[in-house]
Amino acid sequence: MDPTVRLELSVDRGSPVPLYFQLSQQLEAAIEHGRLTPGSLLGNEIELAGRLGLSRPTVRQAIQSLVDKGLLVRRRGVGTQVVHSQVKRPLELSSLYDDLESAGHRPATRVLVNTVVPVSPEIAAALGVAEGSDVHRVERLRLAHGEPMAYMTNYLPLGLLDLDTRQLEATGLYRLMRAAGITLHSARQTIGARAAGATEAERLGEERGAPLLTMQRVTFDDTGRTVEFGTHTYRPDRYSFEFQLLVRS
Amino acid sequence: MDPTVRLELSVDRGSPVPLYFQLSQQLEAAIEHGRLTPGSLLGNEIELAGRLGLSRPTVRQAIQSLVDKGLLVRRRGVGTQVVHSQVKRPLELSSLYDDLESAGHRPATRVLVNTVVPVSPEIAAALGVAEGSDVHRVERLRLAHGEPMAYMTNYLPLGLLDLDTRQLEATGLYRLMRAAGITLHSARQTIGARAAGATEAERLGEERGAPLLTMQRVTFDDTGRTVEFGTHTYRPDRYSFEFQLLVRS
DNA sequence: GAGTGGTCTAGACCACTGC
DNA sequence: CAGTGGTCTAGACCACTCT
Numbered sequence: 001m002d003p004t005v006r007l008e009l010s011v012d013r014g015s016p017v018p019l020y021f022q023l024s025q026q027l028e029a030a031i032e033h034g035r036l037t038p039g040s041l042l043g044n045e046i047e048l049a050g051r052l053g054l055s056r057p058t059v060r061q062a063i064q065s066l067v068d069k070g071l072l073v074r075r076r077g078v079g080t081q082v083v084h085s086q087v088k089r090p091l092e093l094s095s096l097y098d099d100l101e102s103a104g105h106r107p108a109t110r111v112l113v114n115t116v117v118p119v120s121p122e123i124a125a126a127l128g129v130a131e132g133s134d135v136h137r138v139e140r141l142r143l144a145h146g147e148p149m150a151y152m153t154n155y156l157p158l159g160l161l162d163l164d165t166r167q168l169e170a171t172g173l174y175r176l177m178r179a180a181g182i183t184l185h186s187a188r189q190t191i192g193a194r195a196a197g198a199t200e201a202e203r204l205g206e207e208r209g210a211p212l213l214t215m216q217r218v219t220f221d222d223t224g225r226t227v228e229f230g231t232h233t234y235r236p237d238r239y240s241f242e243f244q245l246l247v248r249s
Numbered sequence: 250m251d252p253t254v255r256l257e258l259s260v261d262r263g264s265p266v267p268l269y270f271q272l273s274q275q276l277e278a279a280i281e282h283g284r285l286t287p288g289s290l291l292g293n294e295i296e297l298a299g300r301l302g303l304s305r306p307t308v309r310q311a312i313q314s315l316v317d318k319g320l321l322v323r324r325r326g327v328g329t330q331v332v333h334s335q336v337k338r339p340l341e342l343s344s345l346y347d348d349l350e351s352a353g354h355r356p357a358t359r360v361l362v363n364t365v366v367p368v369s370p371e372i373a374a375a376l377g378v379a380e381g382s383d384v385h386r387v388e389r390l391r392l393a394h395g396e397p398m399a400y401m402t403n404y405l406p407l408g409l410l411d412l413d414t415r416q417l418e419a420t421g422l423y424r425l426m427r428a429a430g431i432t433l434h435s436a437r438q439t440i441g442a443r444a445a446g447a448t449e450a451e452r453l454g455e456e457r458g459a460p461l462l463t464m465q466r467v468t469f470d471d472t473g474r475t476v477e478f479g480t481h482t483y484r485p486d487r488y489s490f491e492f493q494l495l496v497r498s
Numbered sequence: 499g500a501g502t503g504g505t506c507t508a509g510a511c512c513a514c515t516g517c
Numbered sequence: 518c519a520g521t522g523g524t525c526t527a528g529a530c531c532a533c534t535c536t
């Protein structure tokens with residue numbers, strides 16, 4: 001009647017991969033593949049440390065990272081358990097392109113505008129650049145299965161990034177930024193809805209007045225620079241936002 | 250030319266509050282009140298530990314919690330800096346009621362349905378209960394400034410919670426669940442849009458065909474139980490989802 | 499080379515849970 | 518009461534960044 005699971009775990013001290021990370025990856029894989037079933041107890045930290053030849057703080061660090069991901073729950077006096085919840089995917093700062101690709105949708109992008117323009121006061125405020133200065137302006141139509149799905153307008157400060165139209169059509173904006181050495185840190189998003197105007201209806205192959213899903217986003221890198229402002233519209237019959245939230249404890 | 254900030258920090262060893270938590274709260278308050286300005290360096294961990302009479306791991310634990318919140322950035326060989334970004338509010342598992350209240354909107358709730366019904370197959374699957382079993386069904390209209398803003402239908406397993414109509418009108422569902430000793434853990438959300446049907450248009454004081462913002466949510470507690478399934482519609486001219494995402498590193 | 503954070507150890511005591 | 522996680526210490530060595 002002991003629900004504690006005995007897993008085969010091992011660490012490689014010759015590897016440059018941190019020991020706690022090796023352990024957390026093995027535990028995550030065991031959960032993923034069902035070798036650690038929901039509700040099962042992990043075995044206490046001291047015994048686990050002894051079995052692996054690690055110190056307790058190292059084992060705790062591994063476990064803590066999975067608690068932060070929402071995969072495990074710790075209870076004082078009880079133990080550490082695998083969470084039951086059906087879906088494990090956490091909320092990430094992801095791009096539409098990545099979302100579509102991982103869903104197997106073969107996204108395509110049509111770059112309609114790729115230019116440098118003087119900013120409007122609103123965009124200047126959002127990007128944190130001086131009014132009247134120049135910024136990149138990119139407008140893209142995203143298609144899935146050949147059908148228009150999203151119309152995206154983005155503004156970026158000059159000098160951060162080469163915005164090559166061919167690259168923009170081959171991948172997503174976030175991927176280009178990461179490839180340019182920008183470390184993304186956080187983004188502020190607003191998701192809403194409105195009726196389509198005549199122009200935006202036509203862009204997405206919709207009727208005027210049709211409901212559109214909208215998203216505005218400002219993205220920051222880890223130095224605090226604003227690296228991107230975007231305002232996107234989606235056809236709600238073809239796209240919705242889906243994510244998992246964790247409670248901050 | 251030293252950008253390192255010298256803060257007045259202290260810890261109380263007699264307090265039951267953990268030392269790392271005392272420190273992280275003081276640092277967070279210092280950032281909040283501008284005593285630690287964006288971009289400023291925090292001073293190295295060893296010196297900080299010595300100054301406070303703490304060990305380095307304890308200081309690291311305090312700093313790490315703020316890094317996880319997105320307030321600080323660590324760079325090896327450089328130091329720990331306060332992030333620049335304008336908005337600091339992180340994404341939380343929040344309730345509409347709390348959102349409105351903190352925005353000063355004086356939310357009101359009208360409970361239209363509060364009953365127990367046999368579940369449909371779809372709801373049974375979402376809630377993880379047996380088909381044909383009974384569940385709570387609650388329908389609420391949320392108003393702000395006396396105007397309808399959201400129409401919310403929620404299903405809850407029996408036995409978790411007393412669903413008193415008066416309490417439901419006085420506060421939010423999440424708050425009632427927490428008060429009942431349920432520890433919320435995570436939620437899976439889908440946000441989309443669609444045109445209003447005749448019935449839902451009338452509920453929200455809209456025209457048929459008007460764009461609606463929609464949200465479906467399944468909420469889990471820390472034992473893995475599904476504690477709630479909800480499907481909500483919002484008037485997009487009166488509500489939108491706003492949140493900050495952090496990159497998972 | 500000097501200084502920073504990243505990782506790791508081998509202990510310790512406490513608070514809470516369940517029997 | 519025994520067993521669990523929560524917190525804390527005082528060191529150590531390494532990898533990386535900047536000058």
